[in-house]
Amino acid sequence: MTTKEKIADEALTLFSTKGYRGTSVKNIADAVGIKDSSLYKHFKSKKHIFDTIVLEMHNRMARLSFQTGLPSGPSCENEANACGQLTIDSLRVLSRKIFLFYLKDNFVSRFLKMAVMEQYHSPEIYAVYHKIFMEESIAYQTDLFREMTRQRYCQAVDPEVMAINFYSPIFFLLSKYMGEPEKENTALALLDKQVAEFYSIYWNQNG
Amino acid sequence: MTTKEKIADEALTLFSTKGYRGTSVKNIADAVGIKDSSLYKHFKSKKHIFDTIVLEMHNRMARLSFQTGLPSGPSCENEANACGQLTIDSLRVLSRKIFLFYLKDNFVSRFLKMAVMEQYHSPEIYAVYHKIFMEESIAYQTDLFREMTRQRYCQAVDPEVMAINFYSPIFFLLSKYMGEPEKENTALALLDKQVAEFYSIYWNQNG
DNA sequence: GTCTATACCTGGATAGAC
């Protein structure tokens, strides 16, 4: 990792715990192991570090979701779900994948915390946060459920309603447990119960 | 309104838009119409203003929820729902009441925005935010659905699962539209669709 | 209780030696 990358990395850690304003350039420099003045050889300002992080997140998501439509998969595995047979296990895998990706991915989890805190101070971060964690998540899952409905894998329900029913608990549990990663197992147990219920509603009952 | 109340009120407005650190004592004093030094006759520090706001929220919720169990009702109307006949309209009323209370109540809506931003900087605000908007909301609705299930108004499903299914979309839509109050109608339309679906799942189908 | 004046500090950023 270059010094420049190290600066952005330590800055993200600090921004995600102490907030943008709560982090001084000296804090970042200390974490990297250089003097604050040296940092300006790599970034022209504190804001520039922040912008670089936002851009990096933007690039990562673009790379992932342009191909798979989901911020989790290296393959078209999820598309396969839509076209193949959907089991409760594949739904559980999907929900856990989204949940744990947001909660545990080394970059994404820190970015998410920062985004939640800074969304109202920065229009760019508001846009990217709402796009990734709300609009695109719902849009992708709406497409997924629309396709499943079309192929008669589940009941004929408004796919957007299904998507919100599927994703909202993930989002809620994420918001609830983001600050307490040691309770991950509690969160996953709750998530599994929601997914089991979701599955039983749309696959097992009269449809 | 006394000067002291006015200071706390303007501070809440500023904290909820610019954040705690983004708001200076001078900003608050300007909004009130006094000099920053005069402000220290009413509060001994900036932190003291913040603590007063958190305490005020705590008191408001204690007053409300100690009696009704819900941050919306002046009466036992909601208990009545549990004991009386639940219609799709009463569910819609309940969900809109919670949603609009959090989104529009003059004090609560500002506090919520501040809480989302400051939760990771202040253990007190983390506690009160998670308590009110997560634990207590779920606990109350779990009780509600448990009672309804007991009285056979709905299917025998884990009441906590039902509560999360009912509340998560409210929470998600709140998070999504909190920063764009002008889209309130879009949010309410989506909320109504979720509630209609929730109702049809637990009341109309085989149970 | 409000003002003016001020002390004190932290934080962002630059200059210039090495």
Next chain:
DNA sequence: GTCTATCCAGGTATAGAC
């Protein structure tokens, strides 16, 4: 590219007159 030294702006808080 890193350092020391420094500048400057802005923020918290206090002292003391009115």
